[in-house]
Amino acid sequence: MADNELVAVERTGAVAVVTIQRPDKLNALNAEVVAGLARAFRELASSSDPEPVRAAILTGAGKAFVAGADIAQMAQMTPVEAKRFADAGHALCHLIESSSFPVIAAVNGYALGGGCELALSCDFIYAADVAKFGQPEVNLGILPGFGGTQRLMRRVGAARARELIFTGDMVSAEQALAMGLANAVFPAAELLAKARETATKIASKGPLAVAASKRVMLHGETLDLPTACELEAQTFAALFGSEDQRGGMTAFLGKTKATFQGR
Numbered sequence: 001m002a003d004n005e006l007v008a009v010e011r012t013g014a015v016a017v018v019t020i021q022r023p024d025k026l027n028a029l030n031a032e033v034v035a036g037l038a039r040a041f042r043e044l045a046s047s048s049d050p051e052p053v054r055a056a057i058l059t060g061a062g063k064a065f066v067a068g069a070d071i072a073q074m075a076q077m078t079p080v081e082a083k084r085f086a087d088a089g090h091a092l093c094h095l096i097e098s099s100s101f102p103v104i105a106a107v108n109g110y111a112l113g114g115g116c117e118l119a120l121s122c123d124f125i126y127a128a129d130v131a132k133f134g135q136p137e138v139n140l141g142i143l144p145g146f147g148g149t150q151r152l153m154r155r156v157g158a159a160r161a162r163e164l165i166f167t168g169d170m171v172s173a174e175q176a177l178a179m180g181l182a183n184a185v186f187p188a189a190e191l192l193a194k195a196r197e198t199a200t201k202i203a204s205k206g207p208l209a210v211a212a213s214k215r216v217m218l219h220g221e222t223l224d225l226p227t228a229c230e231l232e233a234q235t236f237a238a239l240f241g242s243e244d245q246r247g248g249m250t251a252f253l254g255k256t257k258a259t260f261q262g263r
């Protein structure tokens with residue numbers, strides 16, 4: 001199946017919903033799905049778009065978000081193919097993580113292995129009450145290969161990440177919420193509407209400010225505090241050269257609502 005049939009993109013104004021469409025295999029990530037997702041996010045980031053995307057939602061069709069990397073495809077891989085697959089997975093996660101617009105993972109069902117890692121590369125996770133999270137790679141004799149050992153640890157803390165990765169156990173949406181893996185849990189039927197509501201709110205804010213905040217938080221995570229605060233200060237100062245900063249502050253002082261142009 002062509003990668004553009006495996007990944008659907010729907011736009012409503014500045015909000016995009018990216019849906020993985022391989023429900024018969026619980027949206028397992030094969031090379032084609034990974035390529036389709038990379039293409040979708042690259043196109044959404046394209047600066048030639050007359051109405052740029054300001055927030056996106058990533059979700060899955062059917063009863064799974066993503067039940068992991070495609071085990072049938074991985075089982076046949078040579079080391080060279082496995083490296084190519086891992087590189088493509090890392091590149092995809094980095095593309096999402098470093099995109100200029102926030103991406104919300106709307107986890108509608110299973111988010112296992114590479115699926116949990118994909119959700120972790122999004123800015124935050126909203127989960128359906130039926131969702132299940134886990135890193136079951138140890139059951140297959142491998143380790144998380146799309147950055148899970150690192151991003152899960154940063155999100156939920158080292159001890160919880162170790163427990164999940166060493167046992168391969170699944171946790172419920174409520175448990176994911178309690179450990180800070182998910183930001184919120186909603187009834188399954190309301191998940192997408194809730195994610196859209198938040199994405200629409202984000203899209204109404206100053207896009208340069210949102211993008212700069214995302215960039216500073218991402219880079220700051222790997223820096224010592226004084227260096228990270230210096231990065232914040234420089235980025236803060238740079239925003240004072242934008243029309244959005246002038247418009248936003250003028251609107252506040254004039255008691256009107258700001259409309260941001262992203263300039």
Ligand code: DAK
Nearest residue numbers: 025026028067068069070071072082086112113114136145
């Ligand atoms: N891969 C391929 N097919 C999968 C799949 C997967 N991960 N998960 C499910 N499917 C397929 C099933 O084979 C089945 O196909 P048919 O038999 O109908 O053709 C169909 O989806 C429906 O699944 P089930 O019949 O099993 O559905 P159930 O509701 O009974 O069970 C389940 C749902 C999620 C509990 C079960 O499907 C399951 O345990 N799935 C596997 C979960 C898993 O182990 N996921 C982690 C995969 S490992 C790396 C790159 C990446 C990674 C590692 C290294 N490098 C290259 C370094 C990441 C690794 C992983 O993600």
